[in-house]
Amino acid sequence: MEIIKYSEEWKLKWDEFVINSNNGTMFHLQKFFDYHTPGKFKFDHLIFLRNNKIAALLPGKLTNGIYESPIGASYGSIVTGDIKFAEAMEIVTALLEYGRKNNIKEFELTPAPMIYEKYQNQNLEFAMRWLGFSYKLHYISSAIKLGRDDDYLLRFTPTTRRNVRKTFRIKELRVEINERYDEFYPILVENKAKHDAKPTHSYEDLLRLKELMPDNLKLFMIYLGSKPIGGSLMFFANKSVALCFYNMMLYEYAEYKPMHRIMYDVVNYATENGYSYVDIGVSQDTKAENPMTPSMSLIEFKEQFDAKTIMRNTFHIRL
Numbered sequence: 001m002e003i004i005k006y007s008e009e010w011k012l013k014w015d016e017f018v019i020n021s022n023n024g025t026m027f028h029l030q031k032f033f034d035y036h037t038p039g040k041f042k043f044d045h046l047i048f049l050r051n052n053k054i055a056a057l058l059p060g061k062l063t064n065g066i067y068e069s070p071i072g073a074s075y076g077s078i079v080t081g082d083i084k085f086a087e088a089m090e091i092v093t094a095l096l097e098y099g100r101k102n103n104i105k106e107f108e109l110t111p112a113p114m115i116y117e118k119y120q121n122q123n124l125e126f127a128m129r130w131l132g133f134s135y136k137l138h139y140i141s142s143a144i145k146l147g148r149d150d151d152y153l154l155r156f157t158p159t160t161r162r163n164v165r166k167t168f169r170i171k172e173l174r175v176e177i178n179e180r181y182d183e184f185y186p187i188l189v190e191n192k193a194k195h196d197a198k199p200t201h202s203y204e205d206l207l208r209l210k211e212l213m214p215d216n217l218k219l220f221m222i223y224l225g226s227k228p229i230g231g232s233l234m235f236f237a238n239k240s241v242a243l244c245f246y247n248m249m250l251y252e253y254a255e256y257k258p259m260h261r262i263m264y265d266v267v268n269y270a271t272e273n274g275y276s277y278v279d280i281g282v283s284q285d286t287k288a289e290n291p292m293t294p295s296m297s298l299i300e301f302k303e304q305f306d307a308k309t310i311m312r313n314t315f316h317i318r319l
Contacts, residue, residue, distance in 0.1 A: 001055060001094040006045035017054045018114040022082040023117045023124075025237040026216045028059055029071035035190050035208045036297055041072050046080075046098070048091055056080045056091045058109075065105035074243075077111035079314070080124060094129050106318050108136060113310040115143055115277045116241050136166040136316035140294050142307035143241075144278040146271045147154050152177055153264065155306035172225045175265045177218055181206050184229040184248070191248040197286065199246070206233070220265055222249075222258045230258035232266055242270040242280040263305050274305070280307055 006014065011030045026032050033043065033211065041061060046054035057079040060069030070076025078091060099107060103141035109128075114120050146152070153161055166175050185203045192199050201209070210217050220232040230249030237243045249258045270278050284291060284297040299309075 001090055002049045003094055003098040003152070004047050004049060005046055006043070007142075010047060013054060013092075014045075014057060017057060018079055020081075021057075021079045022119055022121060023076055023112065023129070024057075024079040024240075025112050025116055026213060026235060026288075027070060027075045027112075028079050029213075031212055032209075033059070033072065035205060035212055043071065045266060046095075048094060058095070060109075062104065064149065065103065066108060067099065067104050067106065068108045070110060075110060075112035075116070075237075075312075077109040078124060082121055083121045083123060085123040085127065087205055088127040089131070091124070092127045092133075096131060096317070096319065104137075104319060106316065108270070108314060109133075109318050110312065110314045112237070112241075113141060113143070113279075113312055115279065115310055116238060118240060125315075128317075133214055133315040133317045135313055137314040138292060139282045139284055139310050139312040140292075140299065141282045141310050142280045142299065142302040143310050144267060144276065144307045146267065148271060150267065151273075152267050152271065152306070156264075158305045160304040163257040163260040164264045167257055167264075169297065170224075170256065173222065173256060173258075173261065175220055175222050175262060177269070179210065179219060180221055180228070184221060184231040184233065184246075187228065187231060187248045188233075188246055189248055190250070194251075195286070218269075219231045220262050220269075222262050224253060227253075228260060229253040229256065232262045233261055234266060234270075236275070238278075239274075241279050242266070242275045242277070244281055247280070249296050260304075267305070278307075280305070280311075282312060 015029050015031055018028045035048055043061040044060060045057040047054060056067055059076055061071040153164060186200050214234050216233045220234065221228055222230045232244055233246040235243040235245045248257060267278055280302045283295045283302065285293040285295045
C-alpha cells in the first residue's frame with residue numbers, strides 16, 4: 001500500500017470515495033474544505049493507494065511534526081469502505097510507516113462517532129489501538145435514534161411532550177425550513193455572547209457552505225407572527241445522520257418553548273427522510289479547565305428528547 005499527498009487532480013475521486021465510503025461525512029469532502037477562505041489553512045491530506053486505486057483517505061494538516069485530523073472541520077480521521085480487519089491493520093500500519101519516514105512525530109485523529117457508519121464496524125478502531133494509538137480525549141455527545149415505526153413524541157419526557165403540544169395551539173407560532181440566514185445569524189451571535197463565545201462560522205461562511213453544499217444544510221426557523229425567535233441549523237452529514245450544528249433562540253421568548261418545537265420538527269423531518277440518527281452535538285463545559293468536563297444542564301436538556309450518549313473520541317500516538 002502506498003500513501004501519497006493529495007493534489008487537486010484527485011478532488012473528484014476523493015469526494016466520490018467519501019460519498020461511497022462506510023464512515024465518511026460531509027466534513028471529509030474537499031467540497032467542504034473549499035468554504036474556508038483561501039490561505040487560511042495549508043492542508044496535508046493523504047491518499048492511501050492500492051494498485052493505483054483509493055483504499056483510504058485521511059484529511060488533515062501537519063504542524064511542527066504533529067499531524068492532526070480534523071483541521072477546519074468537526075470530524076476527521078481515516079475514511080474507508082466497510083473493510084475487513086486485515087485491511088484495517090494494513091492501512092494503520094502504512095500510516096505509521098509513512099509517519100516515521102516523513103519525520104512525523106505524532107498523529108492526533110478524531111473520527112466521527114460510530115453512528116455515522118453505514119455498517120457499524122470497529123475494525124479500524126481496534127487496529128489503531130493494537131498498533132499503539134491511545135485515547136487522548138473523550139467528548140460526550142448525544143444522539144436520538146430514529147425509527148419510522150416509532151411515535152417519537154412518546155419518547156420525549158412527559159413535560160417536553162406537553163410543551164410541544166402547547167406550541168401547536170399557539171396560532172402565531174410556526175416553523176419554516178428556509179434560507180433566512182440573515183434572520184438566524186443575529187440570534188446565533190446573541191446566544192454565543194451569553195457564554196462569552198463566538199460562532200464557529202461567520203455569516204459569510206454559512207452562505208458559502210450553503211452555496212457549496214445546498215443539500216447538506218437546512219435551516220429550521222421558528223417565528224412568532226413575523227418575529228424570528230429561534231432556529232436550528234442542520235448539517236445532513238451523510239445518509240445516516242442529521243447533525244444539529246446550531247440550536248439557538250431568543251431567551252425573552254423562552255415561554256413559547258421554541259427549542260422544544262424545533263426539535264420535534266427536526267426529528268420529524270429526519271425520520272421522514274430516512275435518517276437513522278439526529279446528533280445533537282457535544283455537551284462540554286467550555287469554561288472548565290478540563291476540556292472533557294460535561295455540561296450537566298445541556299446533557300439533561302438533550303435527554304428530554306430521548307437522546308443517548310455517544311462518545312467522540314480522539315486517538316493519539318507518538319512515534
